[in-house]
Amino acid sequence: MAESAIGSVLGNVSTLAVQETTFLCGVNLEVGFLKDELRRLKSYLKSADAKRRSGDELVATWVSQIRDAAYEAENAIEAADYMEKRNRLKKDFMGAILRYARLPSDLIALHTIGAEIQRVKRKISEIFDSANRLKINLDTSDVEKVHIEDEYPQDYGTMHQNFEDIDLVGFGDEYKEIVGKLVDKKENITLSVVSIVAMGGAGKTTLARKVYTSSCVKQHFEAASWVTVSQKFKGIDLLKDIMKQIMGARDESIAQMNEYEVGKEIHDFLLQKRYLVVLDDVWETDTWDQINKRVKAFPDATNGSRVLLTTRKEDVANHVQMPTYVHHLKKLDEEKSWELFSCKALPSYKRSVIRDVDEFEKLGRKLAKKCDGLPLALAILGGHLSKNLNAQIWSDILSDWPSTKNGQMMRFILARSYKDLPNCYLRACFLYLAAFPEDYIIYVSCLIELWIAESLVPHTPKHILEETARNYVTELAQRSLVQVLDRSKAHGWVERIRIHDILHDWCTEEARQDGFLNAIDKTAGQAGASSSSDNLISYRFSFQTLSDQLLPVAPNVRSLLGFELESVSLPKLRFLRVLCIENSTLKDFSSVIGGCIHLRLLRLRYCEGVALPSSIGKLLYLQTMELWNRPLHPQVPNSLCDIPTLRHVYLRNGFSPPPPARSVRLQPKELQSFVLHLHPVGTDFRCHDMMIFLGQLNQLKTFSLSMLPYMPAEVLNIFANMPHLVDISLNQFDVLDKMPAEFPQSVRRLVLDADVIKQDPMPILEKLPCLVVLHLNGYRGQTMCCSSQGFPRLQELELDCFSTKVWRMEEGTMPKLSHLALMWCIKMSKLPDGLLHLPSLSYLKLGFMDQISEDDSTLKELRRKGCEVRTYIRSLSLIKLPLGRSCSPSIFFVIYIYACLFVHTLISFKY
Structure with missing residues (x-):
């Protein structure tokens, strides 16, 4: 990926030391020269890449030299720019003294940087000489588009296709059959298994996901969970994941529990419930035994509970020691293959602009037949061709088609789709997915932050970096190169994705061969600190499940990602730009991180041994x-707070505000996201200073704050200076006498949690023109009113712990509300009639609302009109404490309120 390397360097250098500064006057001319030379080198790379892929080792070495030179140039230029930035921060008298004190060492450093730039210039000259000897020609063909323009109006709610419905094409009969096996209580009331067996890429997971999310299955089972097993798994991790899904438990509450305790909790919770457990992508015959090794977590109450299992191996499907129905998922026939392919390649919104549809259909049917009935191949090829509505291109692909077996057929399709991605940046972003473990659920916001830190997202005139990156995610989804798991209701954009294991394997191999990224997984047998080609040195590493060692990377590594690392040490990494570690134990972290002056992203999740x-x-x-x-x-x-480039900050505890004078002078000007979960210890926490600091963050788009035991009501006053806020989450208020007179008009999502809200919040909140998602907790008034013009765009509303008896809704209010949740509103003895006048209401969730009878007239009418109604914990007497003792409703209510102080704290966090 030398092309993307040079592209990112060129973009980054443009924002560094090319501006006129007296300090760097001797370097600026050299920087300009390097930019021109790198741009010229980039034009040779398309020709060189074709030669490299054909197996020319000399060209492979030449390409590697280009990338090395680009990175070395960037390191030298950035070192000079860093000196300038550091000196500009010190503006007072003491700062001037420090600058003069450092002047001799800075001059020496500048001389060293100048010498390094001269060395890089000589290296580039040698590279140009080598191009002539290797007969690599200058490519003057089409210049790639840097930015993918939007194909639809910028209304995220309607701009995307329903990928799930499209992917289900061809599986209608199988869907009905499997749903029938799951919900038919007459056939088998004992705990039993339904297994879907098929080869990779045949659509097992897609079909199972559609069954799992169907309204029929949701209504039939009182508890449901989905876990992806994969080739390497830990029984306790699967059980904890299931516990979180069915019981609402959080990571912190189960972190110290052992396997027996988790299994026992699940068993007791499910004992009197009809439940569904989905085990996706099972590889080993003893998986079920492993999960139930310490305790039988899944009881058989002879009430029709089910296990849905997907696997590639028939012996796995038949091994579980309980009644089993095995469904062999067949390949799609010719007509169904064409149906799926045409949905992807020729969607309805594109058919209307095609002149000769018949010609495309004729070619498309032949191409669909070539995919041999594999939905994954059909979806990827269709997504690829939807971006190339040119009959000649379709005909060329058909004539070039390999007459080989499925594995090589998939590689052919993937290689075509990858090569067809519009620019080198998007190709690099796609290969970057190899950095994550197999079947890893990727939060798009986290992925985008990584892409930006890696300089894989170019600067464009009309879009901020995050917007361009989200367009990239949409492009990959439209081409079926990633699986969309869900979307944000507030924003409409893709929120979580996953990559199919076949695509993940391809990305991993391609990234290693290109020297773009080396993924090392000891448990999967992938090891080694170099790429498969000795000529390509990797600058990015992803480690999985290593233990007790110094991470084996070269000193010039730029990116380091780690998952499930036990007691590892980081080497000195002078040029590190990305450090992302999860669920690991780090040694001597603080002695290393301070020297990583090039660092763009520091993400440490659930790690031990961390001190800044x-x-x-x-x-x-x-x-x-x-x-x-x-x-x-x-x-x-x-x-x-001294760092001027911060864009996103997510902190849990350990943060105190800087003194007011300092926070005003140094708060980051580019900060877009600030998420803070605080549990102040002692009496020295400076609440007033915190309010002053927060009030200065006037460029924020996302703001989330939680404080234990309670958050001061003064926090609500800071919004007057935050006109750009889109996402607000405030947790742990004690008593709020009233809402602020005005929230930012741009807010789309608002979460507000208090023990007591005295004033009806609706008259203020219903005036927010952009509000899409609203979660409120703690209103203690007797009545609540929503006017006819209120909440014009609201789609999701959740009300918790309201004491409201009367809820008046004027006709015309909340015209777009589709999802409504009422939790613990125990004084509401009857559902309001106004719910019947909400034209878009399709889902109603009632939690701990035992006082609402099944004979409630509004409830019955909503069901008759097709609204899906879900009820949770109809009887409080069934709830048990962790030790197994029953508790009365009043006692449990107190316990629940205190539990909410913790649960609602995390409700808005992206992970």
Whole structure:
């Protein structure tokens, strides 16, 4: 990926030291020269890449040299720019003294940088000479588009196809059959298994997901969970995931529980419930035995509970020791293959602009037949061709088609789709997915922050980086290169994705061969610190399940990702730009991180051994800081606020505001997201200083704040200076006498949690013109009113712990509301009649609302009109404490309120 490397370097250099500064006057001319030379080298790379892929090792070495030179040039230029940034931050008298004190060492450093740039210039000259000897020609063909323009109006709610419905094409009969086996109580009331067996890419997971999310299955089972097993799994991790889904437990509450305790909790909870457990992508015959090894977690109450299992192996499907129905998922026949292919390649909104549809259909049917009935191949090829509505291109693909077996057929389709991606940036973004473990659920916002930190997203005139990156995700989804798991109701964009294991394997191999990224997984047998080609040195590494060692990377590595690492040490990484570690134990972290002056992203999730040094403020390029760890980490240094480039900050505890004068002068100007979960210890927490600091963050788009035990009501006053806020989450208020007179008019999602809200919040909140999602907790008034013009765009509303008896809704209010949840509104003895006048209401969730009878006239009418109604915990007497003792409703209510202080804290966090 030398092309993307040079592209990212060119974009980054443009924002560095090319502006006129007296300090760097001797470097600026050299920077301009390097930019021109790198741009010229980039034009040779298309020709070189074709030769490299044909097996020319000399060309492969030449391509590697280009990438090395580009990175070395960027490192040198950025080192000079860093000196300038550091000196500009010190503006007072002491700063001037420090600048003069450092002048001799800075001049020496500048001389060293100049010498390094001269060395890179000589290296580039040698590379040009080599191009002539290797007969690599200048490519003057079409210049690639840097930005993917939107194909639809910028209304995220309607701009995307329903990918799930399209992917189900061809499986209608199988869908009905499997749903019937799951919900038919007459056939088998004992706990039993329904297994879907088929080869990779045949659509097992897609079909199972559609069954799992169907309204029929949701209404039939009182509890349901979905876990992906994959080739490597830990029984306790699967059980904890199931527990979180069925019981609403959080990571912190189950982190210290052992396998027996988790299994026992699940068993007791499910004992009197009809439940469904989905085990997706099972590889080993003893998986069910492993999950139930310590305790039988899944009881058989002879009430029609079911296990739905997907696997590639028939012996796995038949091994479970309970009644089993095995469904062999067949390949699609010719007509169904064409139906799926045409939905992808020739969607209805494109057919209307095609002149000769018949010609495309004729070619398309032949291409669909070539895919041999595999839905994954049909979807990817269809997504690829939907971007190339040219009959000649379709004909060329047909004539080039390999007459080989399925594995090589898939590689052919993937290679075509990858090569057809519009630019080198998007190709690099796709290969970057190899950095994550197999079957890993990827949060798009986290992925975008990684892409931006890696400089894989180019600057464009009309879009901020995050917008361009979201367009990239949409492009990959439209081409079926990623699976969309869900979308944000508030924003409409894709929120979580996953990559099919076949595509993941292809990406991993391609990334390693290109020297783009090396994924090392000891448990899967993939190891080694170099790429498959000795000529291509990788600058990015992803480690999985390593333990007790110094991570084996070269000192010039730029990106390091780690998952499930046990007691590892980081080497000195002078040029590191990305550090992303999850569920790991780090040794000597603080002694390494302070020297990583090029760092763009620091993400440590659920890691131990983390302590930030005071020198963290020297990381003047840091864009994303995320510390979300199991133990309470030590204090976050105030020097964090010295970093001018911060865009996203996610902190859990350990943060205190800087003194007011300092926060006004140094708060980051580019900060877009600020998420803070605080549990102040002692009496020295400076609440007033915190309010002053937060009030200065006037460019924020996402703001989430939670404080235990309670958050001061003064927080609501800071919104007057935050006109750009789109997403607000505020948790743990004690008593709110009234709502602020005005929230930011741009807000689309609002979560507000308090013990007591005295004033009816609706008259203020219903005036927010962009509000799409609203979660409220704690209103203690007797009545609540929504006017006829209120909530014009609201789609999701959740009300928790309301004491409202009367809820008046004027006709015309909430015209777009589709999802409504009422939880613990125990004084509401009857559902309001106004619900019947909501034209879009399709889903109603009632939790702990035992006082609402099944004979409630509004409830019955909603069901008659087709609204899906879900009820949770109809009787409080069934609820048990962790020790197994029953509790009365009043006692449980108190327990629940305190539990909410913790649960609602995390409701808005992206993970």
